[in-house]
Amino acid sequence: MFILKKDFMKKPDKRDVILQSALRLLAEQGFHGAPMARIAEHAEVGTGTIYRYFENRDVLILAVHRMIRDELTAILLAHYPKEQSVKACFFHIGHCIIDYFIQNPLKFQYNEQFFNSPYSNEIRRNELTKATGQQDLFQELYRKGLADHIIKTMPMVIFFDLAFAPIVWAVRDHHLGFVVIDKAISNTIVSACWDSIKRYP
Amino acid sequence: MFILKKDFMKKPDKRDVILQSALRLLAEQGFHGAPMARIAEHAEVGTGTIYRYFENRDVLILAVHRMIRDELTAILLAHYPKEQSVKACFFHIGHCIIDYFIQNPLKFQYNEQFFNSPYSNEIRRNELTKATGQQDLFQELYRKGLADHIIKTMPMVIFFDLAFAPIVWAVRDHHLGFVVIDKAISNTIVSACWDSIKRYP
């Protein structure tokens, strides 16, 4: 029975080890500086093993992206102030994103690369239709904000761009060493974004 | 007559043909989907010919970037309302950028890829110190805005992020077909960006 339990628990989930190695190496070395062989080596598995878990390189790259996206979604949802104001929800999201990507440089850099590669466009197209948890959140925020006349009238994607583009760029500047985002700056940014979308009083 | 002859015979500058081919292929196929041989073929020159004009691939990629940057800088400066308000200057810049990149999809896509590649970081670092015409403009805007108490207190890079990140993301959405940026939407975006940086009345 112990043995059974051991067997059941033993795998340190090879798939996950590969995913983590891919995250690190692709983020650090760039999408075109991390060969499959190196990812395998870092994960301490055979090269061929990767192909048991991921059909090919593209699938692996997509999988890492999904891992990050799902993790962030979970964080956003964890303490989501569903019952509070649109503004409160927006600030929650803004600060969560900043904190998450400041604390996870690799994941940020990965995403940055991902969104500027052939992979992302298809993804993005899908996400606008087949909503994930994250998209659900954003769309709901947008709809509620519009319905309550709290945000300006504008297409949803524009709302999205105004709300989050500066946050992402600022985090990039932080990781590049151009600025240090502390709590104060973080507030400045999220507040300013809010100013850009909120309807005039 | 000599001048006529010169004008008549002026070669369709091979360097420029290569630059245009590189722009198109690198933008369309991605930085890693456009081999030198294909760029040469598209430019209707021999592979080796590229290397007469550009020391290597990296130099070519940088040269295309500079071409775009310089072109945009020229447009920004052409009718720059130097004597007018910070707000007027900001709106000028914002609209110029949107118009330019809406009208030049390839150049936009090229820049997008460029800024997420190893090339850009060095460039960016340089540009923050050794200012180009464009940077001059932005920095002056920031300084004047701060000095006149027109914009909120914040580091320059954050100012830059708030001001331009949504514009860039919106143009991307336009080219991806997620939204059509017409004059009205363009105004919405630039105004919203202005709201995010301007000091409260």
Added chain:
Amino acid sequence: MFILKKDFMKKPDKRDVILQSALRLLAEQGFHGAPMARIAEHAEVGTGTIYRYFENRDVLILAVHRMIRDELTAILLAHYPKEQSVKACFFHIGHCIIDYFIQNPLKFQYNEQFFNSPYSNEIRRNELTKATGQQDLFQELYRKGLADHIIKTMPMVIFFDLAFAPIVWAVRDHHLGFVVIDKAISNTIVSACWDSIKRYP
């Protein structure tokens, strides 16, 4: 039975096949007439396979050289008349070298090319300090000859040149068809070399 199986299955060591192909093609076509692709083809492996065994072209070229050098060293040492006179030792070495390179034209031609290439100088410099088995032999011969007043007073490299240069040149002439080195001529050469280094009676 296990041993039998092992022996039976032992693979025809791919590294060695590559080494032999490199030896043949580099010797026959010249260092600059034998592309990696042709070496691979001759070895009946994929081009990339070479790079599993040899980091790059230079390493392969050095490896072939080492193979030859080590083989010759082994032959020299096999029946080395350690206890006999300096003269006996010298004749042993001289005849071994002639015999070895007469019987192994490819290895001779390879070495000839090797020693006139950028590779060799570094090697040679190293070998003069960090002695290999072969160098050990030569140096010992020189020291003993000097100590016993059997050879003329001269720097070691000059001793080396007098002793072996004619041998190498003669073998080259043999392979070029300018002379046939039989036992008698072989003796003539080694004796003459001995005359050039031995102290007058």
Added chain:
Amino acid sequence: MFILKKDFMKKPDKRDVILQSALRLLAEQGFHGAPMARIAEHAEVGTGTIYRYFENRDVLILAVHRMIRDELTAILLAHYPKEQSVKACFFHIGHCIIDYFIQNPLKFQYNEQFFNSPYSNEIRRNELTKATGQQDLFQELYRKGLADHIIKTMPMVIFFDLAFAPIVWAVRDHHLGFVVIDKAISNTIVSACWDSIKRYP
């Protein structure tokens, strides 16, 4: 008339400038490290110009070799002690060769490379039949030495190898910095070579 003279004298002989540039660059950078374009640049002529004077790269390489060979031949003949003993003639040749190649490192290095390249074999074969001035000298020395019973009985090429191989190797060691050939060492070498070929007293 002055003009005529000027015209007649004016060309700094482009062919010769090319030859000198080829000598220097091929010797210094190696036969495979000196492209035609670089040779042309060094000679301050257009790339294509080389092809007016030399049909192709191989012809240029052969021409440089011939230049060196003819120069050395002239030196050997200049003060050749035709009327004196075989030994005197041999010493003359030996010392001339050493001096010439010690004083002309580029020419020595060029020759070294030349003799270990596909070019040389054909040359050598020709030279053994169609005698140049140099070969004439050597052959005469050999024949006279044999006829007068001054040198040992051996084929001519072996005679040649014994007589000159150590000299060439020693000069190489000199240029590589392994030994400094001064007058004393020079004598040691030539004397030793003489010992190797001279008949026992």
Added chain:
DNA sequence: GATGAATGAGCGTTCATTCAT
């Protein structure tokens, strides 16, 4: 005659993917 821009075959090397063990 002299030029040097243009060419493109050819090189060394990499790496996603397969498959025998």
Added chain:
DNA sequence: GATGAATGAACGCTCATTCAT
């Protein structure tokens, strides 16, 4: 299931040679 040796197409780049001017 796991492995990693093997593959070969593809890449960036070089350079001997040509030829329009």
